[in-house]
Structures are given as structure tokens and as C-alpha cells.
Amino acid sequence: MEAAYAKMGEALLHSGRKIVYSLCQYGLNDVGAWGAKVGGNLWRTTGDISDRWQSMVGNGFQQQVGPREVRRAGTLERSGHAGDR
Numbered sequence: 001m002e003a004a005y006a007k008m009g010e011a012l013l014h015s016g017r018k019i020v021y022s023l024c025q026y027g028l029n030d031v032g033a034w035g036a037k038v039g040g041n042l043w044r045t046t047g048d049i050s051d052r053w054q055s056m057v058g059n060g061f062q063q064q065v066g067p068r069e070v071r072r073a074g075t076l077e078r079s080g081h082a083g084d085r
Contacts, residue, residue, distance in 0.1 A: 001025065001029050002034050002038060005023055005034075005039075006038040006039070008021070008038075009021060009040065010039070012039065013039055020041045021040050021041050022043065023040040024043070025044065026046065026048075031045075032045060
């Protein structure tokens with residue numbers, strides 16, 4: 001799956017436009033480890049959150065996010081997000 005996202009990331013990078021590239025793997029396939037490398041600006045770390053308290057607890061409040069998944073926006077040279085300047 002990473003290769004497909006990388007191909008799209010390259011296409012967006014060469015589009016000549018500033019585009020935010022959001023990756024959706026619902027937290028699967030360790031997207032936090034490779035999302036930035038393929039040009040992603042953001043990605044999901046969990047599945048959908050429903051309107052149940054247990055869903056909020058499991059997907060939100062108890063989420064353990066490490067340093068590689070969290071960084072200030074705009075730290076990538078290839079990022080085309082307008083807020084990166």
C-alpha cells in the first residue's frame with residue numbers, strides 16, 4: 001500500500017499546486033511510520049469514532065502516539081501546505 005501512496009504523493013508534488021495530502025489507512029499498516037516519507041501531511045491513527053463513550057475512550061482518550069507520529073506541520077521540504085511558510 002505504501003507504494004501506491006508514494007506514487008500519488010509524487011504526482012501531487014509535481015502538480016504545481018499547493019495540496020494537502022491526507023492518507024487514510026484507519027491506523028492500519030503502520031501509516032505513522034511511512035506517511036511523511038510518501039509526502040503525506042496527515043493520516044488517521046484509528047478507525048472511525050462512533051457516538052458511544054467506549055469508542056471515544058478507545059479511539060481518543062487512550063490513544064498512545066509516539067514522537068514519529070506527532071510533529072509540527074510544515075517540517076517536510078516536500079510539503080505543499082500553505083501553512084508551511
